[in-house]
Amino acid sequence: MMEADRALAHDGHLEILDMFESGDRVATRWSYKSAGGRFAMMSIYEFNGERIQRDWGILARAPWVD
Secondary structure, three states, X not given: OXXXXXXXXXXXXXXXXXXXXXXXXXXXXXXXXXXXXXXXXXXXXXXXXXXXXXEEEEEEEOOOOO
């Protein structure tokens, strides 16, 4: 998944800042920096075995992300 995201956003820097797990769900806080600005992302993934069953996310322009 990270490789696919990097291929789409090859002109920027994608970084995982935090990752938390609870049961079959994983929450991830991301930072993305490019010439277009800085963005913060929050994603929640629900797994079924080793595969993502469902996911939710939000993307926001975030000048406070370091």
